[in-house]
Amino acid sequence: MDDQALSGGFADTPREAALAFRAALTAMARPGRIEAVAGARPPAPLSVAAGTLLLVLADPTTPVHLAGALDRPGLRDWLRFHTGAPLSDRAGAVFAVGRWADLLPLDAYSLGTPDYPDRSATLIVEMDALDATGARLTGPGIETSHGLSLPEIAAFRANRARFPLGLDFFLTAGERLAALPRSTHVEAV
Amino acid sequence: MTEAESRVEAPGADYNFAYLDEQTKRMIRRALLKALAVPGYQVPFASREMPMPYGWGTGGVQVSAAVLVPGDRLKVIDQGADDTTNAVSIRKFFQKTAGIAVTGHTGEATVIQTRHRIPEAPLTEGQILVYQVPIPEPLRFLEPRETETRRMHALEEYGLMHVKLYEDIARHGEIATAYAYPVQIEGRYVMDPSPIPKFDNPKLRMAAIQLFGAGREQRIYALPPYTEVVSLDFEDHPFVPGKAEGACALCGSETSYLDEVIVDDRGGRMFVCSDTDYCAGRRAAGHVGAEGAAAGEGRA
Amino acid sequence: MYVAVKGGERAIDAAHAWLAEERRGDPAIPELAVAQIREQMTLAVNRVMAEGSLYDPDLAALAIKQARGDLIEAIFLIRAYRTTLPRLGASEPVETGGMRCDRRISATFKDVPGGQVLGPTFDYTHRLLDFALAAEGEVPEAATAAPDAAPKPRITGLLDRDGLIETEPASDETPPDLTREPLGFPAGRALRLQALTRSDEGFALGMAYSTQRGYGRNHPFVGELRLGRVGVEVEIPELGFAVEIAEIELTECETVNQFAGSKTEPPQFTRGYGLVFGQSERKAISMALVDRALRWEDLGEDFTGAPAQDAEFVISHGDNIQASGFLEHIKLPHYVDFQSELELVRRIRAEAAASAAEREAAE
Numbered sequence: 001m002d003d004q005a006l007s008g009g010f011a012d013t014p015r016e017a018a019l020a021f022r023a024a025l026t027a028m029a030r031p032g033r034i035e036a037v038a039g040a041r042p043p044a045p046l047s048v049a050a051g052t053l054l055l056v057l058a059d060p061t062t063p064v065h066l067a068g069a070l071d072r073p074g075l076r077d078w079l080r081f082h083t084g085a086p087l088s089d090r091a092g093a094v095f096a097v098g099r100w101a102d103l104l105p106l107d108a109y110s111l112g113t114p115d116y117p118d119r120s121a122t123l124i125v126e127m128d129a130l131d132a133t134g135a136r137l138t139g140p141g142i143e144t145s146h147g148l149s150l151p152e153i154a155a156f157r158a159n160r161a162r163f164p165l166g167l168d169f170f171l172t173a174g175e176r177l178a179a180l181p182r183s184t185h186v187e188a189v
Numbered sequence: 190m191t192e193a194e195s196r197v198e199a200p201g202a203d204y205n206f207a208y209l210d211e212q213t214k215r216m217i218r219r220a221l222l223k224a225l226a227v228p229g230y231q232v233p234f235a236s237r238e239m240p241m242p243y244g245w246g247t248g249g250v251q252v253s254a255a256v257l258v259p260g261d262r263l264k265v266i267d268q269g270a271d272d273t274t275n276a277v278s279i280r281k282f283f284q285k286t287a288g289i290a291v292t293g294h295t296g297e298a299t300v301i302q303t304r305h306r307i308p309e310a311p312l313t314e315g316q317i318l319v320y321q322v323p324i325p326e327p328l329r330f331l332e333p334r335e336t337e338t339r340r341m342h343a344l345e346e347y348g349l350m351h352v353k354l355y356e357d358i359a360r361h362g363e364i365a366t367a368y369a370y371p372v373q374i375e376g377r378y379v380m381d382p383s384p385i386p387k388f389d390n391p392k393l394r395m396a397a398i399q400l401f402g403a404g405r406e407q408r409i410y411a412l413p414p415y416t417e418v419v420s421l422d423f424e425d426h427p428f429v430p431g432k433a434e435g436a437c438a439l440c441g442s443e444t445s446y447l448d449e450v451i452v453d454d455r456g457g458r459m460f461v462c463s464d465t466d467y468c469a470g471r472r473a474a475g476h477v478g479a480e481g482a483a484a485g486e487g488r489a
Numbered sequence: 490m491y492v493a494v495k496g497g498e499r500a501i502d503a504a505h506a507w508l509a510e511e512r513r514g515d516p517a518i519p520e521l522a523v524a525q526i527r528e529q530m531t532l533a534v535n536r537v538m539a540e541g542s543l544y545d546p547d548l549a550a551l552a553i554k555q556a557r558g559d560l561i562e563a564i565f566l567i568r569a570y571r572t573t574l575p576r577l578g579a580s581e582p583v584e585t586g587g588m589r590c591d592r593r594i595s596a597t598f599k600d601v602p603g604g605q606v607l608g609p610t611f612d613y614t615h616r617l618l619d620f621a622l623a624a625e626g627e628v629p630e631a632a633t634a635a636p637d638a639a640p641k642p643r644i645t646g647l648l649d650r651d652g653l654i655e656t657e658p659a660s661d662e663t664p665p666d667l668t669r670e671p672l673g674f675p676a677g678r679a680l681r682l683q684a685l686t687r688s689d690e691g692f693a694l695g696m697a698y699s700t701q702r703g704y705g706r707n708h709p710f711v712g713e714l715r716l717g718r719v720g721v722e723v724e725i726p727e728l729g730f731a732v733e734i735a736e737i738e739l740t741e742c743e744t745v746n747q748f749a750g751s752k753t754e755p756p757q758f759t760r761g762y763g764l765v766f767g768q769s770e771r772k773a774i775s776m777a778l779v780d781r782a783l784r785w786e787d788l789g790e791d792f793t794g795a796p797a798q799d800a801e802f803v804i805s806h807g808d809n810i811q812a813s814g815f816l817e818h819i820k821l822p823h824y825v826d827f828q829s830e831l832e833l834v835r836r837i838r839a840e841a842a843a844s845a846a847e848r849e850a851a852e
Contacts, residue, residue, distance in 0.1 A: 014206035018258045021218050025256060028225045029398045029413040059215050094219075111349040114343035116411030118223035140228045140375055143396075153213075162376060170228040181226035183375065183413075210573065233671035240569040243814030245821065268825045275821055277497040279801050305825045323818065332802055336674045359835050378497035386829035405811050407671045431832055449831065463825055 008041035010055055020052045027170070027179040029089040032146035034130055034178045040082075043074040049172035050097050050124045055082055057122075058095055064089030067098025070126075090121075097124040100151035109167055117164040120182075125151065127173040139184045145161045147189070148178055158176070163175035208256040208286040212304050213237055217255035217409070221400060224411035229374030230342070231408040232324050239404065245403030246279055247319035249302050253283065256317060256400065257300060262290045264298035267462035269306040269446065276304070278451040295466050305368075307389040309445045312397035314414065320383045322403035327371040327381040327411065343425050350421065358426050367431065373391040380410065382418075388430045391438045437462045438480035440471035495615075513559050526550035535738075535767025536560055541567030542668065544737050544766055561809050562690075568810055570694040572668075573766050579663075581731050583721040585741045585764070586643050590717035590850065595644050597710045597745055603641030608716060609768075645743045645760060654745060654758040674801050681783055681800055685776045686765055688807030696782075696797045696807075697775035705782040705795030709761060712745035716768050740765050744771035746781050749788050759788055779803060 010016040017040040024037040042051030050102055058064055064085045066075060071087075079085055090096060090108035112120035127149070134149040135156070150156060150171070159166045159182055166182030180186075195402065205211065213235075213398035220234040228284055239247040259347060263283055267276040271293040273371035275412070279302060280291050292298050295308040304321040312318060324330075331349045341347070350371060359364040364370075370387035373379050383401060391477040399412040412418065433447040438459040445467055459480060462468035513520065527550035537549040541564045549567060558563035592608025595601050648654040664679035676684070685693060692730055700706055718738050722731040742763040750756030761781030763773035782797040796802055806812060 013211055015216070015259050017211065018206065018256075021214075022256060022258050025218075025221060025225070025398070028222050029411075031413075055217060057219055059212055061216070062219070115226050115339050116233075117230060118220070120223075122222070140416040141225070144417045164227050164230060166223065183226060183228060191711055208577070231545045233673065235669050235671045238568040238572045238668070238810065242565070242817060243811045244816075244818030245814060271533075272497045273822050274497040274501055277501060281498070304821075305823070323815070335805075336801060362840060363833075363837065365833060365837070367833040368826035384823075384826045386825055388829065405815055431829065431836070433828065446825070447828070449828055463828075 004043050008043065008051070008078060009082045010039050012072050020056045024053060024179070025058060026179055027177055028141075028168070030141045030146075031139065031184040032062055032132065032142065032148040032178055033182050034132060034176050036175050037177060038175055043078050046070060046075055046078075046097070046128075047172050048175045049177040050126055050170075051078075052084070053124055053170055054079060054095065054097065054179065056066070058083040058085040060084040060086070062094035063092050065093035065098075065114070066088050067094035067096055068102025070092070070098050070102070093121050093123050095124060097126065099126050103117050103176055104155075106155055106167060111162060111165040111167065114165070117166075120165065120167055122168045122170065124170045124172055126157050127151065127171050130171055130173040130178055134189070136187045136189050137184050138187075141181075142184070147157070148180070150180070150186065153186055153188045156180060156184070160185055204286045206259070207257050207283065207285055208240075209251065209254045211238065213251075214255045217251055218422075220409045221252065221255065221411065224400070224409050225398075225413050227378075228412055228416050229372075229378030229380040229410060231403075231410045234409050236404045236407040238242075241278070243280070243405035244323060245275060246302070246304060246321040246438075248402030248409070249304070250279060250282065250402075250404075251404060252400050252402035252409060253299045253300060253302050253319050254287070256319070257283065257287050259287075259289065260301045261287075262297055263336045264292050264295065264301045264466075265303075265463075266301065266306060266308070266466075267304040268448070269308070272465065293466050294470075304447070305384050305386075306463060307385055307395075309462070309464045310470075312395050314396045315439055316397040318397050318399045320379070320385075320399065320401045322383045322401050322406075322408070324369075325381055325401065325403040325406050325408040327369075327379050343379060345377065347373075350379060350488075351423075354421060355423070358423070364422070364426065364428075365419040370428075371421050373421060374412065375417050376419075379421070379453050386432070386446060387420065387428070388432045390418070390420045390428070391430055412481060433460050435460045436478060437468060437471075438478045440468045440476045440481060441478035442468070442471055443474070510819070512555070512597055520821035523547060523550045523554055526553050532768060533558075533560060533563075535769050536690060536772075537563045537567055539643060539766040539769050539772060540564045540687055540689065541571065543567050544735075547817070561813050565810050565813075578723055580734075581724060583719045583737075583739070585715070585739065586641075586646070588641070588715055588717040588719050588741070590637075590641055590715050592716040593641055593713070594715075595646060595711070595713045597712050601644055601647070601822070603639050604637075606637065610770075643743065645745065646713070648745065648758060652757065654759040655760060656748075657760065662784060672804065674804075676785065676800050676804055678780070678787070681764065682764070682776075682780060684773075684807060685763070686778075687780055688803075689812070690769070690772045690775070692807045692809065692812075693772055693775035693779060696780035696803060699795065700778050700782045700797045705785070705793060705798040707759075707761070707781045708747035709744040709778055709781060710746070711774065712743045712760075714740070714742045714770060714774065716740045718771070738767050740767065740769050741774040742770070742777045744774075744777040744781060749790070751789075758800045759784070791838060 020037045020039050023037045027033055027035045037049050037052045040048055040051030040055050062085050065088050083189050096103055109121040112118060127176055133147045135144045135153055137148055167178040168182055171178045218233055220232045224232045229284045239250055265276045265280040267273040283289055284291055295310045302319045326338050328341055331353055332338050337411060354364050368386045369381055369384040370390055371379055372382055396414050398414060401410045420428040436443045439461050441464055445462045448463045449458055449460055451458050496613055527546045534546050534549045537552055537560055540545050552563035552566040555566060571806055590606055593606045649656055667680060667683055718736045720733040721735040721737055722733050724731045744761035746759045746761055747755035748758050761777035763776030765773045779797050785792055785798050785802050792798055
């Protein structure tokens with residue numbers, strides 16, 4: 001394990017994690033809203049936002065899937081050291097993080113069960129940029145409608161069609177994040 | 190609220206920020222995110238044993254502890270009032286363990302923990318309303334078994350609830366549920382809004398984030414802002430939010446929810462606002478009810 | 490002019506000060522030391538440890554003092570403290586077969602390897618108030634003997650060797666922990682046993698008694714009841730072996746229950762199991778009876794509708810901290826919900842009166 005794995009965590013966990021979680025909560029409650037987070041300085045190429053989400057949410061009880069280029073020794077060590085989360089394949093993951101193309105296929109993740117729809121995976125999608133244009137979002141958390149740049153439309157529509165089962169998404173770019181829960185209706189504009 | 194009450198106390202060095210350990214907060218935070226993603230669905234969580242009794246707000250306290258940030262201003266109400274003993278006790282708990290600022294003013298609060306009421310003043314986008322929930326399962330009084338009610342939610346089998354409401358109408362001429370009136374969320378999950386009077390049900394569609402915590406029953410659920418909330422009813426018996434006829438004796442409000450106060454042993458009674466901050470605000474603005482005094486005098 | 494009641498905070502502070510004074514009682518009487526409670530109220534201490542799920546006699550004694558002897562309140566203090574403790578590791582399973590027994594009796598055999606050891610028990614005391622204790626005299630020293638080193642193999646093990654009792658399959662699976670994971674149903678036996686050992690002694694006793702009276706009857710014999718000390722070992726990864734870090738007192742009860750069997754399988758006795766911190770015999774026996782009643786499904790028995798057979802009922806209602814909290818919360822203000830019902834009842838009554846008047850007018 002190199003030095004990089006040991007650094008890049010929160011300096012003051014209770015307060016930094018609280019602030020970052022508030023941003024994540026706000027994002028999940030208001031799909032499409034872009035929030036800023038800080039705290040984690042993970043090894044490249046993981047973004048600050050994705051790294052911060054993992055520090056806030058992952059622990060030894062939540063297997064994490066590192067997709068594509070993220071599945072590399074420096075990142076594995078960083079994740080293990082700071083969260084204790086075990087690494088996992090797609091099927092066993094509570095959290096999965098990676099670029100959209102690397103995260104696919106979505107069928108491979110847990111969608112929850114009719115009795116326990118909460119037992120589904122949360123995907124953290126690393127994006128080049130996030131902005132409030134693109135797909136049109138409606139549903140809980142949105143007063144009228146909201147725009148958000150998404151990697152595609154069809155997959156999110158298929159995910160919504162399975163409600164109350166389904167995956168929930170954070171989209172991350174740099175220090176910014178937005179969320180797209182399974183309850184959101186997505187349309188191309 | 191007095192000067193002393195709004196003072197920020199230094200966080201107790203013996204406790205982690207907001208009392209709970211970080212691993213517990215992570216577990217609650219994950220449950221909160223799933224609760225927001227599936228509005229109205231009750232997410233099981235490993236509720237901890239808090240230093241206050243089950244049934245006294247342990248669910249709400251755990252949810253508040255998991256969402257509070259250092260800059261927050263917390264308001265705690267019980268029955269609409271900031272100065273009821275349990276509200277005072279919970280507020281002190283967070284002053285001591287999180288060192289956050291507290292307030293009695295609805296408009297100034299960033300997080301409001303409540304038992305049995307939604308404040309009269311409309312909440313805004315920057316706010317979070319945390320409910321203390323005794324029995325989160327709306328079907329529990331019809332079916333005591335968790336294994337059965339879980340299946341009923343999974344299959345969207347809510348006929349039993351409608352039968353119960355219809356039996357009320359047959360017997361009493363109207364639906365005989367006055368508080369904890371069941372609602373359906375976005376056409377899917379039937380949810381217990383906690384024991385708020387049904388007067389408050391129309392406010393459940395709001396700009397703020399609503400989080401519900403049931404500690405003893407180990408459930409968390411949520412309503413994102415602007416979520417569609419429908420109080421269950423029938424075409425020929427539409428939902429009617431009710432309140433006491435009359436006006437607040439202190440501020441004269443005819444639209445706020447009223448508490449009844451018995452003033453003598455000869456049947457004398459009067460009504461006052463249940464939302465103490467709303468009432469004080471109206472009196473400060475010059476509104477005076479039948480028993481009220483001019484602004485300033487009646488406030489302790 | 491009416492002024493709403495205020496001053497909740499002052500009332501709370503005053504109540505706490507008054508409570509502290511009541512706790513102390515008459516200052517002319519010497520104050521109880523925690524060590525006195527630990528040494529002389531041992532069975533109360535044991536109950537607080539068992540239902541508080543924390544083995545620490547000093548803390549349990551302190552909780553009893555703070556709670557003015559209200560054991561449920563003391564258990565609550567211990568539970569709330571326990572939640573804040575970090576988990577540093579998990580012990581190896583304790584080996585109760587190697588227990589250094591103070592007491593060990595079997596109701597199924599007149600004599601057994603290792604012998605019957607009566608030990609410190611109330612069983613054969615005549616329940617006559619001992620006024621000599623009021624005089625605060627020293628008790629005469631009990632007779633002593635050399636430590637009994639004879640091994641005391643489990644009675645059920647002896648039955649098992651002959652195939653007379655169901656075999657308990659060994660498992661290395663990590664048992665669930667209802668204090669860390671949300672409770673779900675159906676609950677497996679390990680989880681049920683955890684819930685039972687933490688459950689209220691009075692509740693467990695009532696449930697067990699109901700099985701004896703026919704509500705889920707399972708004909709128990711106390712195969713063995715043992716009380717004594719066992720070592721607690723923790724595996725140290727750096728060393729590669731387990732070391733003993735403590736010794737705790739436990740009460741274990743194994744019941745031998747009515748046999749099951751079918752045309753194809755010869756009958757065998759079945760088991761109920763109870764294990765509790767400290768000397769807590771009533772609780773250990775109760776736990777074994779309820780455990781056995783809850784096993785109806787595994788053993789191919791019928792569900793007769795008895796409360797003690799219903800795992801969801803037993804587990805959901807046996808915890809005295811949950812139960813007393815929820816029970817007592819009804820003394821909190823409920824003005825708002827009561828008001829809403831008051832309005833509803835008034836309106837329905839007014840409507841009924843109006844329609845009665847209409848009917849009268851029409852006649």
